[in-house]
């Protein structure tokens with residue numbers, strides 16, 4: 001017998017509340033995860049509907065209490081049904097409770113009270129109403145007379161305006177309602193997060209190359225071909241314009257489109273570009289929207305009021321019934337991977353969802369992820385390439401400056417001679433400059449020059465970061481938010497020589513002011529962008545040329561097109577190279593390429609300066625030459641030798657606990673179980689006929705995580721490598737079961753992560 005766990009109401013907050021039913025034999029084939037079924041419920045055995053969210057062979061309660069499903073409702077692929085299937089796939093592929101997975105695919109469950117627009121409508125004919133007015137005047141009902149006069153003029157009044165602006169009271173309106181003179185009408189108005197609507201604009205005439213790509217896609221689409229495409233186009237090559245053409249085509253077929261954009265790039269400028277083309281058929285989702293706004297966008301999508309949803313990772317779950325296309329722009333971005341369990345990757349989930357709904361997926365990037373490019377080369381995705389900038393604009397000329405040489409020349413400033421020269425040149429020409437500080441990981445930590453003591457957070461195993469506030473100097477923990485005063489003396493040896501190391505954006509700004517006293521400088525980083533519109537304000541000030549130089553972190557390299565920027569300076573290209581992370585070279589290449597690409601978007605004299613201690617590193621050389629292909633070849637060779645993704649696969653088990661001893665023990669037990677599993681599999685493999693050419697399981701660890709403690713919680717990590725993804729997925733499923741049964745894991749939490757984007 002097969003047993004089904006059924007969820008009755010998916011709009012309910014507690015998705016864990018399921019009921020088990022038996023699946024009669026004749027329904028076994030039709031009853032799959034996601035099926036809508038009818039079954040008897042409660043004492044009265046009222047027949048109600050629900051969704052199957054999982055199936056199993058074993059009953060979880062005494063079988064004599066288990067009732068049977070009545071029927072499986074056909075038209076299986078209703079919205080909820082396919083999202084539940086998606087959740088089940090996410091649970092299986094990334095590891096998490098089904099509850100967590102369901103919460104991912106049903107992002108808005110709680111109904112947020114809709115905004116209602118109420119109107120007062122006159123029910124009486126003109127002459128009857130006039131009679132009524134005369135009658136009221138005789139009785140000298142002042143308030144009612146006024147209301148009647150207003151209604152005679154316009155027949156319908158906005159309820160709120162009547163009360164707030166026209167001074168009509170609620171009882172007066174109530175009296176009219178009871179007298180049958182008026183009726184109240186209520187209509188739901190959905191909040192629209194897109195303000196300042198602009199008039200529509202015609203599409204640009206595509207270049208022959210853009211057109212060729214769009215045509216090929218449309219041709220496939222018309223022929224019923226649904227697949228994944230990778231659009232590799234250099235910065236400013238017109239990818240967005242190609243997306244819009246594809247979107248238009250899919251919309252014309254009556255289908256809907258989801259466009260994923262990294263949150264940081266989802267600026268007013270980007271939204272308006274799409275708005276001008278598609279008008280109010282588009283909507284956006286992002287974390288800056290209020291709860292009510294988000295709920296409304298969800299409802300608008302569900303009801304078909306919009307056809308295009310633009311948003312970050314979570315917009316992937318927009319409940320479109322007729323989804324035809326999912327586009328993922330900047331597909332290489334780390335933010336497409338969830339940092340919370342289930343640690344899913346939007347690219348993979350998009351492809352699975354598209355498969356369920358017979359939709360296509362387009363991935364786009366100037367610097368594709370190794371994963372996507374490899375699949376494109378292997379023929380799994382179709383590859384499109386745009387190798388030139390629009391209107392023949394040239395890519396910037398790039399100077400690579402060796403910082404060791406600068407030091408020999410006794411230049412101790414953070415600006416090399418070349419960069420200084422070019423900045424002065426641009427300041428003279430009234431052109432703009434971006435200074436980019438690559439500070440992923442560390443910078444601004446405080447240590448003692450006498451004894452080397454580093455100021456660390458008392459709750460986390462990380463160094464504190466120096467912040468220079470208006471009033472005081474503070475040390476802040478970027479992991480838990482803890483802050484403390486900057487000490488005057490070293491707490492370890494008492495030396496007064498305690499100071500910050502590394503260069504932060506504040507420092508860069510300060511030095512730039514000294515070096516270029518006439519320049520107007522703006523800074524954009526975590527400190528200057530607090531508040532809802534913080535980062536938008538700085539970007540638009542710079543776009544309006546209210547400043548000559550913009551200093552910032554990775555935040556400034558995305559999403560904005562500044563026509564007047566003709567110089568980009570990259571101050572420390574290397575910081576991200578040293579990260580203890582197999583993706584370090586890839587991330588560095590991406591950052592440098594994106595940063596360089598900011599210069600000379602509309603002018604031909606774009607230049608960039610990359611300052612580095614590693615001028616020979618292939619990430620630096622290939623990004624300076626804008627040579628993705630060479631970068632890819634070097635990097636894939638490295639991954640092949642090291643057996644890293646995308647050549648191989650990694651499963652990370654991340655264990656945490658308040659009790660350090662316990663988590664260390666649990667990690668050891670975990671490893672022992674993995675070793676057992678490995679032996680068992682070997683045995684099975686040797687007995688089966690099939691020869692697997694996928695190599696052996698490698699286990700690394702357990703070790704303390706890079707950041708061994710956060711918020712007083714201890715962190716351990718274990719890496720498992722195998723060529724075959726399915727092997728690791730099965731291992732994960734096995735370990736999930738093991739964890740449930742072992743007492744030692746009660747005080748720990750274990751998270752799984754496949755092919756991590758960041759190191760642990």
Ligand code: ADP
Pocket residue numbers: 204205206207210233234235236237238239240241242390561
């Ligand atoms: P990408 O997304 O590849 O960085 P965009 O689509 O933003 O490139 O295009 C870069 C610039 O060129 C934008 O200002 C865009 O409006 C313009 N552009 C793109 N395609 C065309 C075209 N066919 N004709 C004229 N301008 C175009």
Ligand code: ZN
Pocket residue numbers: 448449450451452453490491492493494495
């Ligand atoms: Zn000291």
Ligand code: ZN
Pocket residue numbers: 457458459460477478479480481482711
């Ligand atoms: Zn902390």
